Amino acid sequence: MLLKTIHSKFTIKAAFLLCFISVSMINAQEIIDDEASQVEQPKDTVAPATRIKADGVAAVVGDFIILESDLDREIAQLKAQGADLKDITRCELFGSLLESKLYAHQAIQDSILVNELYISQNTEQQIQGILAQTQGDMQGLLDFYKKDSEEALREEMNEINKNRYLASEMQAKVTGDIEVTPEEVRTFFNDIPEDERPIFGTELKLAQIVVIPEVTEDAKQAVIDRLKEFKKDIEENGASFVTKAIFYSDDGSKSDGGKLPTMNRKQPRMVKEFRDVVFSMQEGEISEPFETDFGYHIVLLEKIRGQEYDVRHILLRPELTQEAIQKAKDEIDEVRAKIIDGSLTFADAAREFSDEKETKYEGGQLTNPVTQDFNFELTRIEPELYSQIQDLKDGEISEVLQDEDRVNRIKFKILTVTDRIDDHKADFAKDYLKIKNLALQDKQVQAIAKWQKETIVDTYIKINGEYRDCDFQSNWLKK
Structure with a gap:
């Protein structure tokens, strides 16, 4: 029991x-x-x-x-x-x-x-x-x-x-x-009566290849120049940082004038590039444009209270050109074709062409964020991912899918099912991580x-x- x-x-x-x-x-x-x-x-x-x-x-x-x-x-x-x-x-x-x-x-x-x-x-x-x-x-x-x-x-x-x-x-x-x-895990498993041992549902191992459109240097420079204009208008003409954040920022904080939660030196929670800029500024100063994974920022350091920093920021993300988007789409189409005709394995293609650092060196293999292994129980797969793989047979390559995440507004990917484990009663050797x-x-x-x-x-x-x-x-x- x-x-x-x-x-x-x-x-x-x-x-x-x-x-x-x-x-x-x-x-x-x-x-x-x-x-x-x-x-x-x-x-x-x-x-x-x-x-x-x-x-x-x-x-x-x-x-x-x-x-x-x-x-x-x-x-x-x-x-x-x-x-x-x-x-x-x-x-x-x-x-x-x-x-x-x-x-x-x-x-x-x-x-x-x-x-x-x-x-x-x-x-x-x-x-x-x-x-x-x-x-x-x-x-x-x-x-x-x-x-x-x-x-x-x-x-x-x-x-x-x-x-x-x-x-x-x-x-x-x-x-x-x-x-x-390990001994506690073994004891725990052995204490479960044979007829009460859990049945683990069908599990899949999934892999993906992701190609992200490249942002041009001209697009990067365009947002840098625009942020410099904002900074100049605020400092020289008395324009409002808050108003510019509300109208132009690409961040969710725009509705609050770019205001972020108070930052603390003892518990810095922003990305390193952001922290480095903020903690090097003087009160009332507006930073030069700088880059993080999310785009380009300027920061207003409103107040320093001991270890605490009150900041606002404006985030701009470089525009993607249609040429860059089409180039990425053509690249992943070509990769998919080579995998299907047998000239490339999926794992080798992932290592060579995928832009997703978290998976490419594992041959595109996805890690289950809950269990930290490569197995995904079919009935518990996140709905969006499930919709993308539900009709895939083992070894079949999906069509090219357009997707997005909090960093990339557009990315293209293909997925495959690399292994499938059918419903089965818990086995200590095969299911050790789950039993643990x-x-x-x-x-x-x-x-x-x-x-x-x-x-x-x-x-x-x-x-x-x-x-x-x-x-x-x-x-x-x-x-």
């Missing part, structure tokens, strides 16, 4: 992970305001007395409250995203919500630092993703979430994402140093359970109403 227990626990966690990715405006993320208060903590609690609003409060975990309506909102968000909740009880979901607040509360106590860049980028991606589904109806989005402005919406979403990040970092802190030895991952998860679950048990004892927790009747796995009721 061990494996079933693991799967049950991680099903619940996976479901709640979906909920945290959502952009629901849940008040449970709000830290309690000491002044808004009607109920006091009991005197025998570990935490100091804090006064909170009682109406609608389903639970209190440390410095966080969970309102009666919060779980309903989370369930609605999960259902809207297509999550299957039929085997998950309301009490289990509420327990996961309590758990997330416990992580966030303890992260604050442990002074875990927040990756502000990640928070800001995540918020922006969420907003843009929703707008893409609603034909850009920002007013409709504000009305739905009862916000008066985009700024208010972003502030609240940032706070939600910040607390989700804190919870994730706290969990990583608890489990980050856990490892399993299950054993690691089991050990992490045990560590989390131990951490929760100890932390719950030392944290003020109050469960109200119907939730006191839940049969929680953790001792949230402190019985």
Whole structure:
């Protein structure tokens, strides 16, 4: 039953992970305001007395409250995203919500630092993703979430994402140093009864060759010259850096005038080229144009506060000429033809012609980002990739596909299935990495359970109403 227990626990966690990715405006993320208060903590609690609003409060975990309506909102968000909740009880979901607040509360106590860049980028991606589904109806989005402005919406979403990040970092802190030895993996596998050993679905090994259109030197110089003009207009004519960022920048920060999350010398989070420029500037200075993988930038260093730097930037990406695009397309067409006629193997072609550094030296072989091996379980392949390979037979070469990523607006690629492993019961030798991952998860679950048990004892927790009747796995009721 061990494996079933693991799967049950991680099903619940996976479901709640979906909920945290959502952009629901849940008040449970709000830290309690000491002044808004009607109920006091009991005197025998570990935490100091804090006064909170009682109406609608389903639970209190440390410095966080969970309102009666919060779980309903989370369930609605999960259902809207297509999550299957039929085997998950309301009490289990509420327990996961309590758990997330416990992580966030303890992260604050442990002074875990927040990756502000990640928070800001995540918020922006969420907003843009929703707008893409609603034909850009920002007013409709504000009305739905009862916000008066985009700024208010972003502030609240940032706070939600910040607390989700804190919870994730706290969990990583608890489990980050856990490892399993080969003997522990073997023991874990042998302890699973023969009739309960997992069935692993069909797995594929995939390879790709990517050709990226080359940006001309003239196109690069054109954006450099334009950024120099922006800098000159701002410095000599008093033009607004913010306005130029809003109108001309190719970065997602343009809507906020090019403003980026505060940078910190102790925890630099931008790419090296960006950091090197910012940390060499004086307050109020505008940089010369410089290049990163994302394009060309100029940076305004607005304020230096000790180790913290407030910056804005304008990003321009060189235009691709039709000639460059066609040249890349012709090149990959030619490569594909040589592979099909047998004059080149796919692996050799990848090593010679592919522009994707991450795969070319492995003969184009794709690495599964989850398992870190070359196997992709067919039912768990990312939807876009699945759509590109679903009809491929083993060894068959796909048609040339046009694609894009966060660095390249256009790239061309071909894919192939290099190996296929059919459905099979777990085999220790063949599936060692997967079994090792299950054993690691089991050990992490045990560590989390131990951490929760100890932390719950030392944290003020109050469960109200119907939730006191839940049969929680953790001792949230402190019985």
